[in-house]
Amino acid sequence: MDHPHQRRRAARGHDLRAVHPRPQAGRDRARPQGARRHRRPRPRDVQAIRRRRPRGVGCCCLARSAPTQTFTGVDSSGIGALSVFRTPVIITSPHNETLKQVRKLAAKRERARAGAFVAEGEDLLEAADAAGWEPRARLCVAGSGLPGTEVEAELLHAVSQLGSGTRTLAIYDQRYAPAATDGLTVHLHGVHDPGNVGTVLRAAHAFGAAAVSLGPGTADPYGPKAVRASMGAVFATPLVRAHGGVGDLPGATVALVARAGTALPRLGAQLADGPVTLLVGAERDGLPDDVVAACDHVAHIPIEGESLNAAMAAGVALYELRRIHMVTSDE
Amino acid sequence: MDHPHQRRRAARGHDLRAVHPRPQAGRDRARPQGARRHRRPRPRDVQAIRRRRPRGVGCCCLARSAPTQTFTGVDSSGIGALSVFRTPVIITSPHNETLKQVRKLAAKRERARAGAFVAEGEDLLEAADAAGWEPRARLCVAGSGLPGTEVEAELLHAVSQLGSGTRTLAIYDQRYAPAATDGLTVHLHGVHDPGNVGTVLRAAHAFGAAAVSLGPGTADPYGPKAVRASMGAVFATPLVRAHGGVGDLPGATVALVARAGTALPRLGAQLADGPVTLLVGAERDGLPDDVVAACDHVAHIPIEGESLNAAMAAGVALYELRRIHMVTSDE
The missing domain is CATH 3.30.1330.30 (Ribosomal protein L30/S12)
Incomplete structure (x- = not known):
């Protein structure tokens, strides 16, 4: 393909065109265009894909490869050998x-x-x-x-x-659990980046959180990016759907903010026993003011630089809360 | 464009073709094809882009828009008003x-x-x-x-x-600094994901690390993804190129590994004073055995789950080391 700047023309979009025109353009535009749209009679020159089966019934589209002979139940005497033909199936059609x-x-x-x-x-x-x-x-x-x-x-x-x-x-x-009654819950509010949701799930699993609670505006934890970023923690950490307000979250609520409230390590004694919910907001906007106001505690991670990634902040806070809990339970 | 599964054909690659054939195919294939290739005489029907300027000289490709009149040096008497015509330039050509x-x-x-x-x-x-x-x-x-x-x-x-x-x-x-002589250095070894490198830079800046040192196999911190993930920390945290071995790193060296050595919080007293270098490896492979063996200390972050993201592990370790340092300097 010729690059626009080599052809001495202004770069305007791709120099590619679809081989076929858009489907159902022009006068057919108003008709349904989905997979279940009305269809014309099949043209004579188009080859049928499944000629021997009725359409729409059992369209499993499996090609049977050459049968593999497997022997089961062979006893030491050689008598009673039972041969079972197993036909492994391979999906070969995108219509499966x-x-x-x-x-x-x-x-x-x-x-x-x-x-x-x-x-x-x-x-x-x-x-x-x-x-x-x-x-x-x-x-x-x-x-x-x-x-x-x-x-x-x-x-x-x-x-x-x-x-x-x-x-x-x-x-x-998909599995959703009821709210945890004990331990540490992470509540995400408006964390719309699925990668961050997955990374928080992974950190929550690593630091032994009881559950991850999903507030409004939070990305779907079962989306492909979140599942990938969780590295399997999505299967190990209970997920909770939080429809209610801050008051419905379990235990003492701690709002994690950028530069207000107490430094997280100083909350130690107040969070030593009973369940705790850590509230984490989006990277740029943080938690809304009314949510912060409704929480029992407001805390920040003591940092020198500008800011932390939302998932990193949640991870460090989880680490710190777990450390506090372990230190106080040792005493 | 018609989707392959709607056309009842096997999905094989894109249904797009270049409008133009590949450049200089066939008998011209052996000739240089770059921007400075030999050129045929320009065909008569192709419009010239820059007709008034010699080719290759001063090709700044700037379009001068209508001159904007600005007044500078106007004194209160109204005399001596000096009018300067400033011609703002707008780049309008991809050849700039x-x-x-x-x-x-x-x-x-x-x-x-x-x-x-x-x-x-x-x-x-x-x-x-x-x-x-x-x-x-x-x-x-x-x-x-x-x-x-x-x-x-x-x-x-x-x-x-x-x-x-x-x-x-x-x-x-690009700026590279000499190795830090004091404070906390993070040394990355084989961290090939640029997003992780950028996130570690951001965390290093947040937790006040003196420098980030870049060992073999580490992604370019000045690549677009790393710069983006650093959220500006690339401008604030000194970067060091580490060509030598573990012995050349400043201060006490701590290898951060998954499940061996001491739990990081217990290293406290040993790292209280003097410079410290934290060595972080790639997410899957971790640090090579010879690098771990050459370090003064081997530490892990106490976690319950399977593993942490490399950047998250580095961030939590930085937080912990900074906390240790602050606790011991308070005493």
């Missing part, structure tokens, strides 16, 4: 229902509707296994030897939300 | 030398060659001003009222490394 669902779950609305989410990568799926989560469906690249239904590599990469593609992914049910 | 340089500085090799880097966004440039850094060049969107040479919005967005485009950017000299 599971792949369709994985694609859909990239959208927050669909995740909320289905009450499900996708986790990608071997590390995350191992974390899910360790935490005892059963996937709705589990896919892996054909020939990888990983557990799950095998899929052609190209198809799995096409539905992956990771830049580098993935070797395995799974669909899980 | 400053824009070219901004584009080039996206590459690490060019940054190292030129000893320069680009910072984008008003926050970062304010941080640079506050730290007293003079830019080599400073650009802003035409009509924004920001300081710097005005550029057409489209052109500035085209050279921006931020996803959302930027209203201003500037080119600065």
